[in-house]
Amino acid sequence: MKKVNVYQGVIKRLLDIVLSGLALILLCPILILICILILIDDFGPVLFKQKRVGKNEKIFQILKFRTMYIDAEKYQETGVEVIGKDPRITKMGFLLRRFKIDELPQLINVLKGDMSIIGPRPSIPDYLKSYQNWERERFTVRPGLSGLAQVNGNIFLSKTERSKFDVEYVHKISFLLDTKIVLKTILVIIFGEEKFRK
Numbered sequence: 001m002k003k004v005n006v007y008q009g010v011i012k013r014l015l016d017i018v019l020s021g022l023a024l025i026l027l028c029p030i031l032i033l034i035c036i037l038i039l040i041d042d043f044g045p046v047l048f049k050q051k052r053v054g055k056n057e058k059i060f061q062i063l064k065f066r067t068m069y070i071d072a073e074k075y076q077e078t079g080v081e082v083i084g085k086d087p088r089i090t091k092m093g094f095l096l097r098r099f100k101i102d103e104l105p106q107l108i109n110v111l112k113g114d115m116s117i118i119g120p121r122p123s124i125p126d127y128l129k130s131y132q133n134w135e136r137e138r139f140t141v142r143p144g145l146s147g148l149a150q151v152n153g154n155i156f157l158s159k160t161e162r163s164k165f166d167v168e169y170v171h172k173i174s175f176l177l178d179t180k181i182v183l184k185t186i187l188v189i190i191f192g193e194e195k196f197r198k
Contacts (some may be wrong), residue, residue: 008141008173016117016142020110031104034065034096041092044070047105052122055142060114062122063105067093100189106145118178119144120166131163138166141173148177151184153197 024031035046045066052062068088089097096102109115115122122143123131149157149165157165169177188196 005173007175011175012116012173012178013113016110016113019117020107024107024111027104027107034101034104037092038066038090042066042069042090051125052143053125053128053139054114054122055139057128057136057139059125060109060122062114063108065096065102065105066090067096067102098192103145110145114142116142116144118146118169118181120147120169121150121162130159134167135163137170138163141170146181146185148181150193151181151188151196154188154193156193156197 038046048064048066048068049061050064051059054060067090069090093102106115110117119142120138123138147166148169149162152165154162184196
């Protein structure tokens with residue numbers, strides 16, 4: 001059984017509560033503005049909810065700003081293959097995704113304890129059966145807003161490569177590592193994931 005250090009067991013959670021709480025308070029005017037802009041662009045729910053897998057494989061509802069049109073599911077139902085620019089994404093949604101702003105509502109997930117600021121990105125339940133035993137170690141910690149895989153190429157990585165980064169993170173969790181990932185996440189948001197491809 002993996003030994004839990006003091007930082008991982010207590011300090012990390014306290015930091016998550018303080019940082020997510022402060023961020024939600026400070027960003028409140030911006031979050032309200034984003035909600036208004038989403039409604040103007042495509043009237044409907046401003047938040048998108050989806051089931052994800054958390055610590056110890058517990059299922060929870062992840063929150064995101066909605067970036068797709070209300071009827072986006074029709075593309076999946078009719079089997080339309082999306083090539084190039086995704087027609088399901090709204091104009092506002094494109095900007096939200098490019099700068100990772102659509103992830104900000106997950107600060108609520110962090111405050112609730114479903115997630116952490118830093119950790120492996122939460123997996124979709126349908127993918128659970130495809131994980132090998134060594135990969136499941138990623139579920140021994142809370143999933144995060146950003147993680148080691150997200151600052152090392154992310155969308156350019158294979159599932160196995162992402163899992164390797166996730167498991168590496170689980171083994172090396174520390175305040176210093178989390179700080180490095182936070183700082184590198186800022187650079188990824190500014191310059192794009194392609195600049196950090198391994």
